[in-house]
Amino acid sequence: MSKQGLSPNGLRSLPRNVWVLTVTSFLTDVSSEMVVNLLPLLLVSVLGARTGVVGLIEGIAETTASLVKLGSGWLSDRLGRRKPLVVLGYGLSTAAKPVLLLATSWGMVLGVRLVDRLGKGLRTAPRDAMVADSIRAEQRGLAFGLHRAGDTAGAVIGLTVALGVVLASGAQASLTRETFQRVVLVSLIPALLAVGLLVVGLRELARRQAGRERNAGHVRDLDRRFLLYLGTIGLFALGNSSDAFLILRASSAGMAVAGVLGMLIAFNLVYALAATPAGAASDRAGRKTMLLGGWLIYALVYLGFAHMTAAWQAWLLMMVYGLYYALTEGVGKAVVADLVAPEQRGLAFGMQAAVIGIMALPASLLAGVLWQGIGTWPGLGPSAPFVMGAALAGIACVLLAMQDLRPSQAPAPFADTERRLP
Secondary structure, X not given: OOOOOOOHHHHHOOOHHHHHHHHXXXXXXXXXXXXXXXXXXXXXXXXXXXHHHHHHHHXXXXXXXXXXXXXXXXXXXXXXXXXXXXXXHHXXXXXXXXXXXXXXXXXXXXXXXXXXXXXXXXXXXXXXXXXXXXXXXXXXXXXXXXXXXXXXXXXXXXXXXXXXXXXXXXXXXXXXXHHHHHHXXXXXXXXXXXXXXXXXXXXXXXXXXXXXXXXXXXXXXXXXXXXXHHHHHHHHHHOOOOOHHHHHHHHHXXXXXXXXXXXXXXHHHHHHHHHHHHHXXXXXXXXXXXXXXHHHHHHHHHHXXXXXXXXXXXXXXXXXXXXXXXXXXXXXXXXXXXXXXXXXXXXXXXXXXHHHHHHHHHHHHHHHHHHHOEOOEOOOOOOHHHHHXXXXXXXXXXXXXXXXXXXXXXXXXXXXXXXXXX
């Protein structure tokens, strides 16, 4: 176990790639969070779409991204090079953003989200594998926690900038098309900086050729414990509809656009502050403890959203929701690295993302239909999707508690034993 933890020496000992990818995620989230959290309001308030359409768009987008993650992770294992896929993925997402300036229908928004999520799908599994390849086993939680903290700190800055644009435009009560377009224009600056940093700063790591030829890309060689863990994640994800529904739930309780952005800033601030300590704690206390705590918090937050009656309650619940993300996002990635061999990490991270994404489509569609119905059926109201999410999270906690997530005895990371590629 790491004795350095969150000490300055512990953070300074993290390799260059971890820091480059952390800063890249920071800049990317400054850009993306300015836009993506206003999309549900644009769809419903400006373009007149129903919540079922919001669920359809988010579900298709996330499922597409996750299926691509599976392929890109496998390909990065086979090629022995991850950087080109990472750079291409970030570049595609950046290229998609300007099209939102022209969006006049929900179909156009869907198209942009598909290209954006295609980019995310290409980059995510190779990027996570690069983090795991670059770090010693006893610092995995710290490295992934720092990466998530950087990502989420970017969300705090992005949402703050978006709030400033909304207030300056006088659209704090309801979103207008003109205000949304201003936000999109500003978001392009950090997105372009992120791609430039990757091109200049990220280093490819050479890996064992023999290991790639023997194991890369073969699901049958994956640890059975990883496959059981993957099934449990899938059950949890079936109740984890898009966070767009949390935004719509707060809006339905009377929260204005400025309030929604402020709520999301508070959520991401909690997430950013807690992610690195949570990751470091998982190196010492064990990953399963942190995951169980996070999933239980999720269930309680969703029950809270099901029964909330005032906008201020959404603020409080979203801040607690930030703890769920902090305890699970980086730690969950560290579990994957713990349970699989180094030459299979791209495939494993891709499989994890694919399972979550495949579940995103039925989860978000079901949430939208439960809320507002379909056809002549009026649905069960705004509480229904959150009750379902809490129930499935509780079942997943029981299954996770019975599993063994202790790290496998894997070879040393490639970064400790192999040369760097140009």
